[in-house]
Amino acid sequence: MEVKARAPGKIILSGEHAVVHGSTAVAASIGLCTYVSLQVPPSNENDDRLTLQLKDMALEFSWPIGRIKEALSSLGGPFPSTPTSCSAESFKLILALIEEQNILEEKISLASGVSAFLWLYTSILGIKPATVVVTSDLPLGSGLGSSAALCVAFSAALLACSDTVNIDMKQEGWLVFGESELELLNKWAFEGEKIIHGKPSGIDNTVSTYGNMIKFRSGNLTRIKSSMPLKMLITNTKVGRNTKALVAGVSERTLRNPDAMSSVFNAVDSISKELANVIQTPASDDLSITAKEEKLEELMEMNHGLLQCMGVSHASIETVLRTTLKYKLASKLTGAGGGGCVLTLLPTLLSGTIVDKVIAELESCGFQCLIAGIGGNGAEICFSASS
Numbered sequence: 151m152e153v154k155a156r157a158p159g160k161i162i163l164s165g166e167h168a169v170v171h172g173s174t175a176v177a178a179s180i181g182l183c184t185y186v187s188l189q190v191p192p193s194n195e196n197d198d199r200l201t202l203q204l205k206d207m208a209l210e211f212s213w214p215i216g217r218i219k220e221a222l223s224s225l226g227g228p229f230p231s232t233p234t235s236c237s238a239e240s241f242k243l244i245l246a247l248i249e250e251q252n253i254l255e256e257k258i259s260l261a262s263g264v265s266a267f268l269w270l271y272t273s274i275l276g277i278k279p280a281t282v283v284v285t286s287d288l289p290l291g292s293g294l295g296s297s298a299a300l301c302v303a304f305s306a307a308l309l310a311c312s313d314t315v316n317i318d319m320k321q322e323g324w325l326v327f328g329e330s331e332l333e334l335l336n337k338w339a340f341e342g343e344k345i346i347h348g349k350p351s352g353i354d355n356t357v358s359t360y361g362n363m364i365k366f367r368s369g370n371l372t373r374i375k376s377s378m379p380l381k382m383l384i385t386n387t388k389v390g391r392n393t394k395a396l397v398a399g400v401s402e403r404t405l406r407n408p409d410a411m412s413s414v415f416n417a418v419d420s421i422s423k424e425l426a427n428v429i430q431t432p433a434s435d436d437l438s439i440t441a442k443e444e445k446l447e448e449l450m451e452m453n454h455g456l457l458q459c460m461g462v463s464h465a466s467i468e469t470v471l472r473t474t475l476k477y478k479l480a481s482k483l484t485g486a487g488g489g490g491c492v493l494t495l496l497p498t499l500l501s502g503t504i505v506d507k508v509i510a511e512l513e514s515c516g517f518q519c520l521i522a523g524i525g526g527n528g529a530e531i532c533f534s535a536s537s
């Protein structure tokens with residue numbers, strides 16, 4: 151049997167980092183996904199390996215099942231209906247399995263994704279053979295939530311294969327889990343994100359699980375519906391960075407300056423709530439679409455200023471901001487910052503010529519631009535008979 155799962159990346163319209171410290175944030179899924187295919191061999195077959203292929207990087211990790219049993223059987227499980235955190239001791243056991251795979255130094259950042267895989271796999275399905283293949287439309291480590299999309303897609307495929315989730319495997323095409331299964335999937339994906347991020351807020355896995363647009367605060371989501379067309383230019387500075395380190399940096403700054411940072415987080419909370427209101431409230435005679443867009447632009451600029459205060463901007467991000475401002479366009483970093491991606495609001499009445507010009511100028515700086523659809527489906531699965 152083969153199960154496929156896909157899960158989208160995201161943009162954060164307001165509130166990244168502050169959301170880790172309890173502020174409100176607003177995020178939307180985008181039309182770029184991570185795909186996982188999980189093939190479990192029939193039990194009478196002699197295949198006794200667990201193999202993970204990262205197709206985009208042409209990498210394969212493979213362990214004899216006996217070796218995984220030797221290393222991880224003390225963890226117990228499977229416990230698919232009880233999302234559980236990977237303890238420091240369990241993490242050490244998983245790391246030993248990964249170290250044996252001799253990942254090249256330049257690819258070492260992938261080790262956290264592979265660790266999340268081993269934890270989710272053994273916890274949800276137990277120790278049994280399979281081949282798991284990953285591909286993605288998302289740039290890794292760029293602020294578009296590739297880590298969460300990976301954990302959501304893994305969890306969706308694994309849960310679909312477990313006995314916990316009740317789905318008719320004969321249905322064709324892409325399927326969505328029911329509400330309680332989505333909740334379980336989201337909790338597992340959060341456990342995977344913890345392995346990659348250290349201290350995630352949960353916003354990325356939540357928006358990837360549920361899709362569309364959400365307001366998120368302290369683990370609670372409110373689904374929101376935009377009453378206005380929202381077009382964003384996403385500029386990837388291509389400066390690599392790591393969310394775990396940036397999140398830790400903000401926490402350290404908060405420990406050094408608790409009062410000042412608490413004011414910053416409060417300000418972000420107000421900005422996110424206001425931004426959600428503007429997006430949700432229908433345009434009227436009093437508040438035209440243009441006036442709403444101007445409000446959004448101002449809120450995005452204010453949010454970016456506060457992200458600078460948190461110490462997560464970067465010279466490349468500031469270059470994008472200066473470039474777009476020349477065209478009177480407002481931008482903010484999205485995701486963890488330190489490089490990665492920047493969002494620029496493209497107002498409804500903006501001419502195509504200006505959009506082309508700003509993209510050409512950004513690309514001449516070596517950046518990569520894309521206009522992604524905002525607010526599509528969340529996690530989905532699909533069954534097919536094994537070839």
Ligand SMILES: Nc1ncnc2c1ncn2[C@@H]1O[C@H](COP(=O)(O)OP(=O)(O)O)[C@@H](O)[C@H]1O
Binds near residue numbers: 262285297300394485
């Ligand atoms: N398709 C993938 N294959 C393997 N690992 C991945 C994949 N997508 C994400 N990851 C893991 O997530 C990490 C990037 O996560 P992160 O630093 O949070 O950035 P972002 O989530 O913004 O892309 C990668 O270094 C890797 O460990």
Ligand SMILES: C[C@@](O)(CCOP(=O)(O)O)CC(=O)O
Binds near residue numbers: 167168294297349393
């Ligand atoms: C910085 C943060 O708010 C978002 C991180 O997103 P990304 O991994 O950079 O895509 C962290 C979090 O909310 O877990």
Ligand SMILES: [Mg+2]
Binds near residue numbers: 295298347393
């Ligand atoms: Mg991430």
